[in-house]
Amino acid sequence: MSTDQRDTIAEPTTETPAAATTNRKQPFPAGFLDTISRGWADRPESTPPQREQAPYAAARRDAVSAAFPGKRLVIPAGSFKQRSNDTDYPFRAHSAFAHLTGWAADAVPDSVLVFDPTDSGHDVTLYLRERADRTTAEFYADASIGEFWIGPRPALAGVAADLGVATAHVDRFAASDGDVVVDEDEDLTRFVSELRLVKDEYEIAQMRAAVDTTARGFDDIVAELPRIIDTPRGERAIEGVFHLRARTDGNGEGYDTIAASGPHACYLHWTRNDGPVVPGDLVLIDAGVEMDSLYTADVTRTLPVSGTFSPIQRTIYETVREAADAAFAVARPGVRFRAIHEAAMAVIARRVAEWGLLPVTAEEALDGDRGGQHRRYMVHGTSHHLGIDVHDCAQARREMYYDGELEPGMVFTIEPGLYFQIDDLTVPEEYRGIGVRIEDDILMTADGPVNLSADIPRTADEVEAWIARSRRA
Structure with a gap:
């Protein structure tokens, strides 16, 4: 038994919250800005083997595609949830997202799995935030996602090989926010819940x-x-x-x-x-x-x-x-x-x-x-x-x-x-x-x-x- 948990699939938000005023954020001096992007060893790029659950997740995606022909489906992983002030609860991806991707404890917040309809079914794309190059400000300045703070993030190509699914930067999904997304929340939530029976x-x-x-x-x-x-x-x-x-x-x-x-x-x-x-x-x-x-x-x-x-x-x-x-x-x-x-x-x-x-x-x-x-x-x-x-x-x-x-x-x-x-x-x-x-x-x-x-x-x-x-x- 446990405390109750919601099991619904909600649309992801793409709005950027307004910057908060905090005494913990101090400006970076010029010397830091001049040198932070230099002096790093090259990071080797490697392609991981496909994980064990990838074929099973692919079969689940096929079942979802067959159940919703012609419909655009959006399954978000979810975002960090605030615990207090500027601290968050540990991230756990939405269960439907994890079930359909095979991405579990290592899933990246704000990722989105999208089924785009085609004549023969769906093109499925996993949108995620690509890891930042060390020349970007995000690397050192963003405590939520910057690799200086939280460690290396997975690369698009690595995730694609790992999970066996096409990947793209999450900004590309945000850029298509004006597209019509068919509202299938209730039916989709029910279907993926029953898929796990x-x-x-x-x-x-x-x-x-x-x-x-x-x-x-x-x-x-x-x-x-x-x-x-x-x-x-x-x-x-x-x-x-x-x-x-x-x-x-x-x-x-x-x-x-x-x-x-x-x-x-x-x-x-x-x-x-x-x-x-x-x-x-x-x-x-x-x-x-x-x-x-x-x-x-x-x-x-x-x-x-x-x-x-x-x-x-x-x-x-x-x-x-x-x-x-x-x-x-x-x-x-x-x-x-x-x-x-x-x-x-x-x-x-x-x-x-x-x-x-x-x-x-x-x-x-x-x-x-x-x-x-x-x-x-x-x-x-x-x-x-x-x-x-x-x-x-x-x-x-x-x-x-x-x-x-x-x-x-x-x-x-x-x-x-x-x-x-x-x-x-x-x-x-x-x-x-x-x-x-x-x-x-x-x-x-x-x-x-x-x-x-x-x-x-x-x-x-x-x-x-x-x-x-x-x-x-």
Whole structure:
């Protein structure tokens, strides 16, 4: 799970913002200007080999071209977004742009992918800002894009060879701004979102790599539990331990890590991560490594901080696992996506009814029109598609997503939970402040589902043994 993200394709802006007044920008003296362009060694030009994902991206572009004959299509990478004053957030290209170009963590801001219609389909051009010659003022004066500040930028010819697509300077796109661009935002956004519902071989390999790296991140957290417990803001320590793995072995996290200890685990998107990690409590960790390709895992495990579950914690935990296993059992090609959620919720409703927490029977709670009483303790959905976005394919039509049929190549989560808020008077006191979620990443194959994250301990016994092994090491 993660905080919500927009998944729409917007037209790029070509307007140049007015220069801002700042005390940090000082004039360059004449001596600097006279000498800055001289004394540099020649920079060798090399043509990189085509990257692994280039043929897959080309096939995706072909699918887009076939779906929009005669239409001019514009897919921008996006720009830097301001964090504060003159600092920006790290740049991440729009998912549709990355998916259709194969340009991922190394994509250049303000690039634009354009499909120009022809009699036989489209001419596709990737417009980007060419690297500046050292004789230009941009080289030393522009802290956003100048190579003196941020390092070498890719050359047009290199990008063309790398990605297998024609390239041109972004100024040429800006110069054609007066041309009529057919407004296909809504249809195009939907199409490229649905295009990602079934992953190709490259995408599946990246998802496996993301999950494997995430598993190492969870191992790191378990190994560091004693230090985490000793840290006043232990939730931040969990976040930091996982971040080290994500940045060392990947591009970073695919979304803000949730490190929720004690009653914080009952807040579904707890990302403040500013509380202690206290023995006797459970800690819910929802984290995923994003690879350089931008494909991300999304895994949740709930750990007993002391190393063992209390009887009530174990009962709740194993109920959530039972719900997850029930959802996994119904997942097969041809089954509707919503059946996963329905299977999990049937377990949740039955168990909370058995515990006396519902004012109605489990069957009445599961009634689609008049029920839902059990959803107080699990308000979120059980599954979402996963890929280059943590909540992938979000703009797909309902009949293709929630009401669609499972197909080989789909990757999605199964993540039931139970959350008893600290001040919920509808549950016994011993339940209050306990939150549990178990989340796995599932690949659908022709032979059925494969749990990509199955090697990360799941059962209560496995989790306790995991923590015990780490403490003996």
